[in-house]
Amino acid sequence: xxxxxxxxxxxxxxxxxxxxxxxxxxxxxxxxxxxxxxxxxxxxxxxxxxxxxxxxxxxxxxxxxxxxxxxxxxxxxxxxxxxxxxxxxxxxxxxxxxxxxxxxxxxxxxxxxxxxxxxxxxxx
Numbered sequence: 291x292x293x294x295x296x297x298x299x300x301x302x303x304x305x306x307x308x309x310x311x312x313x314x315x316x317x318x319x320x321x322x323x324x325x326x327x328x329x330x331x332x333x334x335x336x337x338x339x340x341x342x343x344x345x346x347x348x349x350x351x352x353x354x355x356x357x358x359x360x361x362x363x364x365x366x367x368x369x370x371x372x373x374x375x376x377x378x379x380x381x382x383x384x385x386x387x388x389x390x391x392x393x394x395x396x397x398x399x400x401x402x403x404x405x406x407x408x409x410x411x412x413x414x
Contacts, residue, residue, distance in 0.1 A: 315410040316342075319396060324350035332388030340379075340396040340409045348372040353381070353394050362392065376400045 319340035324347060327334045334357065336350045352370045356362050364383040369376060378400075382393045399407045 312404065313406045313408065315408050317410055319409060320346055322346075325354055327354060332390060334390045334392065337391065337393045338396065339393065341377075341394075342375075342396075342399060342407075345372055345375055345377060345399070348374075349377050349394070353392060357383075357390075357392050367397070368394070370394075374402055 320343055321337075321339045321341075323335055323337045325334075325336040327336075334354065336354050336357075338346050338350055338353075341349065349370050349372050352372060353362070353368075356368065356370065362368060362381045362383060364381065366381060367378060368381050369378045376399075377396055378398045379394050379396045382395070384391045384393070396409050398409065401407070
């Protein structure tokens with residue numbers, strides 16, 4: 291009887307310890323130029339679209355670092371880990387002479403709290 295109670299207690303703990311991931315959608319994000327960097331090679335502008343205000347600067351700096359490391363190519367999905375969240379999005383890189391523009395479009399945000407937010411464009 292004692293073993294049965296301990297077994298049920300352990301099974302209950304394992305079953306209840308698994309929290310389900312919460313998924314939410316958002317339709318309004320911040321669009322704008324977040325970072326302008328000048329160097330001898332030219333100017334790089336990092337813009338974010340559909341971003342959250344809490345993340346935009348941190349993620350823009352991480353996108354710039356990834357660009358400098360040649361980890362970003364145009365029209366590819368990129369995952370960027372920030373301080374409070376991990377963002378998945380699509381990058382578009384445009385070059386004209388000595389000006390490079392990197393546009394990062396947020397698609398989903400995985401917060402450290404476990405909440406996942408997915409961007410969904412609202413109609414109207």
